[in-house]
Amino acid sequence: MNIILVLLPVAVGLGLLGLAAFLWSLKSGQFDDLEGAAWRAIMDDDEKPNRQPDA
Amino acid sequence: MSAVTSDFGAFVTPLEGGLKHLDLAVEGIHCAGCMRKIENGISALPGVTLARVNLTEKRLAVEWQGDSTSPAEIIGAMRALGFPAHPFDPGAERDLKREDRKLLRCLAVAGFATANIMLLSVSVWSGNATDINPETRALFHWVSALIALPAGLYAGRPFFESAFAAIKARSLNMDVPISVAVVLTLAASVMQTMRHEVHAYFDSALMLLFFLLIGRYLDQMMRRRTRAHAETLLALKGDSARRLDDDGIVRDVPLSALSPGDMVVVSAGERFPADGRVSIGTAEIDQSLVTGETDPVKAAPGQMVYAGALNLTGNIQVKVTAAGSGTLLDEINRLLERALEAKSKQLQLADRAAKLYAPVVHLLALAAFIGWLLLGADWHTALMIAVATLIITCPCALGLAIPAAQVVASGALFRAGLVLNTGTILERLAEVDTVVFDKTGTLTLPERGIINAGEVPAGVLARAAALAQASRHPLAQVVAQYAEPGSLPEEVIEHAGQGVWCAVDGEERRLGSSSFCGLDTDEMPSQRDPHASQICYIEGNRSYVFEIGQRLREDAAETISALKARGLRLEILSGDREEAVQSVATALAVNDWYAGLSPTEKIARLGRLKDAGRKVLMVGDGLNDAPALAAAHASLSPISAVHVSQAAADGLILGDRLGAVTAAYDTALKARAVMGQNLWLSALYNVIAVPIAVLGFVTPLIAALAMSGSSIIVTLNSLRARAHAPSTEKASAYPPAAVKEATS
Known part of the structure; x- marks a missing residue:
């Protein structure tokens, strides 16, 4: 059962990683314009992408 | 009027590093193509470091270096690209956005904690059924505690803060029992863990928060969407004033930047931005928004003009006497405040439920505790049973029941061309038995x-x-x-x-x-x-x-007869001349009509209706309607209405069609019914669950199943609130006339 001592921190750590990723994406404004983001994915633009506004 | 330059300086926010930021509401963005055209076009301007379109909100954020370009140039460039843009001040929205993110962060933390604790709890439950050893179980409980305590304290903040505020104001809201339940559950579970007991309720506490935060977030999202939409429309209407400064330059400034003593320039076809006295020039003005009177009036130097009146001919200059939020007659302001105050005292359905629910649940838990003690149980067992009672009667269903139904219903109404200021209007709208219309600009179109x-x-x-x-x-x-x-x-x-x-x-x-x-x-x-x-x-x-x-709105007659068919009583209250009101009333077959009313008389009429036990829905647009809109049981305003009326009304009709009134009433009835069913479902659930808890049969597994089960049922039921919502065809009049007018 000692494997639990390894698996528990791994499981919680992965969860925390997911949470951190979500909080980061929220902070960097990726949820501000859900409709626009969908379209941006298919814009074939060679020019440099625009920076996100600082909210 | 030689040097006329527009200055949008008041809309620009300076950033660090000499950068400047401007937010624009843009007309006519529909797709990726528009987005790309705008971003590339504006990025090409000298010194522009950022041009980013928000497609959801139809906004453009621009940042540029120092004096390399100007707002006027950017707006000019936008016009050249074929997208008229209007600067606006996102100040008020920023607060809502911050609130939004805070809730979303809490929701994310609660979701993370619930999922991870569930992982551990499921292991413990299945272990209990087989052969888990007490040490492993204790370890799992401690890890759960380690996750649940910080996460619970963080994610519970919205509830704790609101509950604290309510208690400070010596009242009870739904957040009080929620906070008590969460804190007690967490504390009791820690105690259980320290005593190496079989059951701990960390999962229940976090799941409770998770479900409730979903409800809270839905509510918040709806409010923000409504607000963003209203702000965009206001910006498109170009609610700015042209101020003549001492240096002889005319600047475009937002209304909030006007102060008494300022000189404003109003050309033919524009509305007066503030109350003031004419100082130079004469013109014919249309005061129908202010007084309901449709005949044009002459305005000459020395005469008072009021915000919202339309200048029909000639350029005039006006010295502002009342400005900013005070752009209306003092009397109207006072009446408005009084009416709004009275309205805020009305209790919402959710609060009424909370008032009933909280004492009952707390007394039940207390009774269970004392009962078990008297029956000879040790205090620890009695306490755990009391906590289980608190958990199982969790207000999840209650907390989700109402916001979910409101979001679904107002989403359906939004597509039908109606924006609600608050979701709670649906409850009041459903109780309405009388509809009172203003004539000018409401039954008739705002423009000649x-x-x-x-x-x-x-x-x-x-x-x-x-x-x-x-x-x-x-x-x-x-x-x-x-x-x-x-x-x-x-x-x-x-x-x-x-x-x-x-x-x-x-x-x-x-x-x-x-x-x-x-x-x-x-x-x-x-x-x-x-x-x-x-x-x-x-x-x-x-x-x-x-x-x-003046022309009647296209579907005015149809709407009136539809409302009549629903058994509603109709009245027209107008400030206009008797013959004008009479001809409209006859055309629409409305028997009760009153002409030449002042704002005070309109309120008095509403007061008499109220005394007669009637619940009135007021539909109006003018400045003279604002107090009546605020005083009525529920109120709607067309998008062409003056600022104050929009603020006083519970909802805005977006298109040119009055049919939205019927749609609003139908949807409100449906939503109200669904909310009622949800509350009954919650009550039924409690009637079954409480005896089980009080008798001491509840385990953490049963609590978790019961809680999520009841929440899912009310949420699914809420989806039915859109079942009879009107089809989207009715929104054909969108974009609203006001926007078209601003474009032309």
Whole structure:
């Protein structure tokens, strides 16, 4: 059962990683314009992408 | 008026590093193509470091370095790209956005904690059924505690703060029992863990928070969407004033930047931005939004003019006497405040449920605790049973039941062309038994139009309208609304004060006064509405007379009869002349109508209806309606309404169609029914669950199943609130007239 001592921190750590990723994406404004983001994915633009506004 | 430059300085926010930021509300963005065109076009301007379109909100954020460009240049560039843009101040919205993110962060933390604790709990539950050893179980409980305590304290903040505020104000809201339940559950579970007991309730506490935060977030999202939409519309309406500063430069400033003593310039076709006294110039003004009176009035130096009145002719300068949020008569402001105060005392359904729910649940838990002690259980067992009672009666279903139904219903209404200021209006709307309409701008269209447009051949009207575009005369401007874009004839000669003339393919066309068109006054057809104005049009040897005045909204009659069919009583309260109101009332077959009412009299009439036990829905747009809108049980306002009325009303009708009123009533009835069912479902759930808890049969597994089960059932039921929502066809009048007007 000692494997639990390894698996528990791994499981919680992965969860925390997911949470951190979500909080980061929220902070960097990726949820501000859900409709626009969908379209941006298919814009074939060679020019440099625009920076996100600082909210 | 020599040096007229627009200055949008008040809308620009300076950032660090010499950067400047501007937010624009943009018209006509629909797709990725528009987005790309705008971003590339604006990025090409000198010094622009950021141009980012928000497609959801139809906004553009621009940042640039120092003085390399100016807001006027950016707006000019946008116009050249084919997207008229209007600067706006996102100040108020920023707060809502911050609130939004805070909730979303709490929701994410609660979701993370719930999932991870569940992982551990499921292991413990299955271990309990087989052969888990006490040490492993204790380890799992401790890890759960390690996750649950910080996560619970963080994610529970919205509830704790609100509960604390409520208790401080010596009242109870739904957040009080929620906070008590969460804190008690966490504390009891820690105690259980320390005693190496079999059961701990960390998962229940976090799941409770998770479900409730979903409800809270739905509610918040709806409010923000409504707000963003309203702000965009306001920006599109160009609610700024042209202020003449001491240096002789005219600057475009937001209304909030006006202060008494400022001089503002108002040209023909513009609305007065503030109350003030005319100092230079004379003009005819249309005060229908202010007083409901449709006849134009003369404004000369020294005379008071009020915010919202429309300048029909001539340039005038006005010295502001009341500005900012005080752009209306003091009396109206006072009445408005009093009416709003009375309204805030009305209890929402959720609060009423909380008032009933909280004491009952707490008493039950206490009774269970004392009961078990008296029956000889040790205090620890008794306490755990009391906590289980608190958990199982969790207000998840209650907390989700109402916001979910409101979000679904208002989403359906939004698509039907109606924006609600708050979700709670649905409850009040459903109780309505009387609908009171204002006439001018509500039953009739806000802008004047050609009354007899239907009797003139379409081609003739289009050609007359094309010619009319060449003139700035108010009557010609009305005719010009019917023009197709780009149809202006090449050579047009305007005879000032008489009319416009052009020749196309050797055929002479004239639009103007009867004498200009060579018509005798006795040749003119008799007028339908004695207060309408006439304008003549000659094409070759055929002559037409357009009658210009107030027109009923297209579906006014249809809406009135639909409302009647629903058993609602109807009334018209207007500040306009008796004959004008009478003709509308007759046309719509409304028997109860009152003309020439002042704002105070309108409120008095609503007061009498209220005393008679009637619940009134007020639909109005003018400044004179604002107090009545605030005083009514529920209220709606067309998007063309003045600022104050929009603020006082519970909802805004977006299109030109009144049908939204019927849609609102139907959807509110449906939503109300669904909310009621949800509350009953929650009650039923409690009736089954409470005895089980009080008798001490609840394990963490049962609590988790019962809680998520009840939440899912009410959420699914809430989806039915859209079942009978009106189809999207009704929204065909979108974008609203006000926006079209601002574009032209």
